Amino acid sequence: MSIQQRRERELAQRRRIIISTTRKLAESEGWSAVTTRRLADEIEYSQPVLYQHFHGRDEIIKAVALEGFGELTLALREVRQRPLAPEAKVSALAQAFMDFAAANPRLYEAMFTMSIDLLFGHPDSPSPLISAFAELREGLSPVVGSRDLDTLTEVFWASLHGLVILTHSGRLRPTHQQERLALCVQQITNETSHASS
Template identity: 50%
Template sequence: MASAARITVMSIQTRRERERAERERLIVTAARDLAEAEGWDAVTTRRLAAEIEYSQPVLYSHFKGKGAIMAAVAVRGCEELTADLRASTASAEGAYGRIAAVGRAYTDFGRRRPALYDAMFTHLVDLPFATPEAPAPLQEAFGELLRSVEPFAREGEDRALLTETFWAGLHGLVTLMRSGRLPEQAHDRRLALLVERFAPQDPMA
């Protein structure tokens, strides 16, 4: 009976852990959806608690605070971004077609999922970036960027640094446009100019 009891205890614990993990996913999903629908200002701990049909303190048993919830949303967002970038390169032809497709997919992501994008790259979330401890989804997204940029690195140029610079260009386009500093209408032409600067190839090639 002793061992049976132990097994029962373990199965109960695993069930509880499973339920806890599920609820945690529920929180992140609710935060993401609410942010996408009404912006991060609308994501209050009260509203979020109501959305998942638990009380406020439950959130704090899963996350240290609102910032940690946003960080979790950001990590999930990286997975979606990586998927978008990969999908865009599937039908791209040639190195120029590839970097153009990635640039397009990246800026589209920023415009289509503004709240997600802000959590990932604008707001201050304490996630490790640009270090080996960075979350895997983040590193994968960067890797996709790097693969599209590295063919255009010249002799003696660091591929990673060049990718970061190209990334900065895309990021600037997205944020300045989204905050109203740049008019949306000419985005296509600005994106083309940026890609052209980093991939000085014949667009028809």
């Protein structure tokens, strides 16, 4: 292994440690605890070492968010590839999205609610965002009917996100989560249901 290859490997490993430590700290103490000084202390690097990899806190959070979208993509793909009837697949995708958000609340915040420079819905959007959206899109394609598939996917994504945020903030009745999710799926698959009846 050349000196250059070893250096690149070390840099990638340090970057991985910074992202991993950021996630652990955020999940255990919240995003307010994540500062470059605190990260430097946690991983025992100097702040200048952190700045060799990231230009600041927002860039670190953006890297965490992109990693999260990669993980969400895998979770959705696993569900989408199951041999399920179309409505059951939409329901399973919805549940997988909700489960991901519940299991990773701070990661979800970084992905969807924090003010970081992530461009959604554009050709120049980062590939992890495009991939996560594509998994939902593919899962909805059998139920699209005469509707625009991208718009249907955006409405589904927005509905799930709204349920996540309102549930997390305690603004919805905790005893009716499955009923709400079933109603969301029913509305998304509604055109196909009417067409077959």
